[in-house]
Amino acid sequence: MLATAIDIESVVEEHFCLANAAAAVFSQYTQRQTNRIVRAVYEAAFHHRVHLARLAHEETGMGKWQDKVIKNVVASQLVYDDIKDMKTVGVIYEDPISGIVEIAQPMGPVLAIVPVTNPTSTAIFKILIALKTRNPVIISPSRKARQSTIEAARICYEAALDAGAPEHCIQWLPEGSRELTQAAMAHKSLALILATGGPGLVRSAYSSGTPTIGVGAGNVPVYIERTADVPFAVEQIMKSKCFDNGTICASEQAIVAERAIADAVCEEFCRRSARFLSKEEVEQLEQVAFDPQRGSMHPDIVGQPAAKIARMAGIEAPADTQLLIAPLGGVGDEWPLSCEILAPILAWYTADDFDEAVNLCIDLNFHGGMGHTASVFSNDDGRVKQFASLMNAGRIVVNTPSSQGAVGGLYNMLHPSLTLGCGTGGKNITTDNVTAYHLMNIQRIARRRENQRLMKLDRNLFYDESIDPASFSAAYNMNY
Amino acid sequence: MAPTCQTSETRTFQFEECMDTVACERIEPELNSLLAETDGPVVFDLIGVKFISSAFLGLCVRAYQKTSERGFEVVNMAPTIRRVFKIAGLESMLNVR
Numbered sequence: 375m376l377a378t379a380i381d382i383e384s385v386v387e388e389h390f391c392l393a394n395a396a397a398a399v400f401s402q403y404t405q406r407q408t409n410r411i412v413r414a415v416y417e418a419a420f421h422h423r424v425h426l427a428r429l430a431h432e433e434t435g436m437g438k439w440q441d442k443v444i445k446n447v448v449a450s451q452l453v454y455d456d457i458k459d460m461k462t463v464g465v466i467y468e469d470p471i472s473g474i475v476e477i478a479q480p481m482g483p484v485l486a487i488v489p490v491t492n493p494t495s496t497a498i499f500k501i502l503i504a505l506k507t508r509n510p511v512i513i514s515p516s517r518k519a520r521q522s523t524i525e526a527a528r529i530c531y532e533a534a535l536d537a538g539a540p541e542h543c544i545q546w547l548p549e550g551s552r553e554l555t556q557a558a559m560a561h562k563s564l565a566l567i568l569a570t571g572g573p574g575l576v577r578s579a580y581s582s583g584t585p586t587i588g589v590g591a592g593n594v595p596v597y598i599e600r601t602a603d604v605p606f607a608v609e610q611i612m613k614s615k616c617f618d619n620g621t622i623c624a625s626e627q628a629i630v631a632e633r634a635i636a637d638a639v640c641e642e643f644c645r646r647s648a649r650f651l652s653k654e655e656v657e658q659l660e661q662v663a664f665d666p667q668r669g670s671m672h673p674d675i676v677g678q679p680a681a682k683i684a685r686m687a688g689i690e691a692p693a694d695t696q697l698l699i700a701p702l703g704g705v706g707d708e709w710p711l712s713c714e715i716l717a718p719i720l721a722w723y724t725a726d727d728f729d730e731a732v733n734l735c736i737d738l739n740f741h742g743g744m745g746h747t748a749s750v751f752s753n754d755d756g757r758v759k760q761f762a763s764l765m766n767a768g769r770i771v772v773n774t775p776s777s778q779g780a781v782g783g784l785y786n787m788l789h790p791s792l793t794l795g796c797g798t799g800g801k802n803i804t805t806d807n808v809t810a811y812h813l814m815n816i817q818r819i820a821r822r823r824e825n826q827r828l829m830k831l832d833r834n835l836f837y838d839e840s841i842d843p844a845s846f847s848a849a850y851n852m853n854y
Numbered sequence: 855m856a857p858t859c860q861t862s863e864t865r866t867f868q869f870e871e872c873m874d875t876v877a878c879e880r881i882e883p884e885l886n887s888l889l890a891e892t893d894g895p896v897v898f899d900l901i902g903v904k905f906i907s908s909a910f911l912g913l914c915v916r917a918y919q920k921t922s923e924r925g926f927e928v929v930n931m932a933p934t935i936r937r938v939f940k941i942a943g944l945e946s947m948l949n950v951r
Contacts (some may be wrong), residue, residue, distance in 0.1 A: 391943075394941065394942050394943050395908050395940050395942045395944075396908060397942070398911065398937075398938040398939070398940075398941035398942035398944075399906065399907055399908050399938065399942075401937060401941055402906070402938060403936060404935060441912055482941070503877050540907065540908050541875075541907075541908040541909070542908065546868070563943070779881075832867075
């Protein structure tokens with residue numbers, strides 16, 4: 375462990391010294407050389423997907439290794455497929471009519487903060503998009519997932535070097551300490567922080583003064599509208615919420631079912647080994663699932679199986695219980711289970727009609743999940759669009775398992791990503807699924823293309839204070 | 855490494871078009887011997903160099919450490935190579951001109 379501030383400073387300084395050299399050398403690489411490196415890294419990551427998934431599961435004790443394999447496939451195969459043909463070096467766009475030419479430049483060293491919930495997949499994803507854009511990357515592992523994160527980075531680095539990448543194009547901080555990460559975030563040579571983690575960490579990244587692409591917390595409401603195919607909807611929700619024991623931030627957090635179909639939804643959930651809790655059991659669950667000191671989910675239940683959480687809460691539940699469903703009377707601080715909980719636990723609400731259901735979803739959306747993701751099951755396109763326009767969410771997934779749908783590439787054509795922008799609602803700069811496109815500085819050559827309307831305009835009109843906007847506009851557009 | 859020229863005071867070294875890791879490993883022993891024989895200032899002339907690797911940056915830094923007291927500079931490079939020194943933050947230390 376690094377004992378002193380001097381140790382931290384020297385470690386960070388050394389990493390950035392090497393990262394700067396890597397950035398400098400990388401700036402000379404062609405698209406072809408870059409693509410070769412990215413392909414090699416993808417192949418290595420894909421090859422080690424099971425090993426890395428098992429390692430992450432053993433180290434963190436969270437989720438299911440089988441699902442972590444799928445996450446590693448998304449981060450390697452799907453991300454690679456998505457970015458492999460993207461132009462990221464030199465001229466990437468040219469329009470002779472407008473006279474605009476776009477040139478991609480690397481940004482410089484990127485600090486990739488990797489969360490405990492998706493350690494190896496997030497590391498692979500961030501490494502691929504950084505290398506594709508010729509940026510060296512420094513991985514900052516979570517304290518609880520240090521070994522698996524660094525192993526993923528090491529595998530990628532060796533493959534990159536074999537494919538001719540600059541030395542030190544991938545580095546990692548030796549430990550997952552807050553002090554070390556903060557020192558790295560504030561380093562003058564750092565170009566960008568890719569901050570995936572809790573709200574505290576993301577806030578800290580923004581405060582560092584370094585440009586940051588952060589993510590927001592999720593609190594995904596799922597609206598099951600009356601036209602939904604109930605068995606299908608429930609099957610999809612179970613598949614999503616139980617995936618890796620609910621560790622994906624885009625996983626469903628609360629079900630809002632219209633009363634007309636609520637009983638059918640309940641029955642379907644029960645048929646699929648979900649357990650609806652009584653009022654007393656909800657209170658018991660709150661004790662273990664919510665940490666009042668932190669004001670958020672309790673870390674001990676993150677990514678744990680439903681049956682284990684039930685035992686922790688003293689709730690009797692069959693060993694094959696897949697999901698715990700807590701009927702709640704409202705949304706907000708007085709209903710702790712209405713916040714984001716990355717475990718197989720869902721809040722449950724019923725609503726008389728569309729308006730009441732959407733109001734509940736808005737409350738859930740604004741209770742810690744602004745800008746992230748919302749989900750709807752419906753066969754009424756008008757209702758879907760109405761619902762979407764009322765949510766503050768970067769992604770509104772339709773008739774789709776939310777965990778897998780929001781990350782893109784599996785159930786829709788969103789960019790596959792392990793970093794989901796949440797817009798200004800989540801205090802982020804973008805609502806996009808973050809990808810290689812976000813890691814380039816795009817320069818624009820602007821060739822002369824005169825604005826003829828302005829050129830022929832009587833210049834005296836600019837200074838004539840009596841002219842109103844309509845008259846000016848008419849003169850500006852005359853004969854156009 | 856291309857033939858070098860030596861005036862009474864300054865020794866100039868020229869390099870290959872592609873100074874990748876392999877090229878650097880190949881020339882460094884000879885470069886070190888020549889640097890050891892040289893008393894005066896040292897100039898790395900990068901005319902014609904089109905690619906430099908991290909290894910070449912390291913080689914420059916080590917050469918600078920050996921010769922900085924008598925003067926060391928890197929000259930005559932194409933803009934693409936100058937930018938590499940600039941991004942690496944080595945322009946000032948290595949007297950890149």
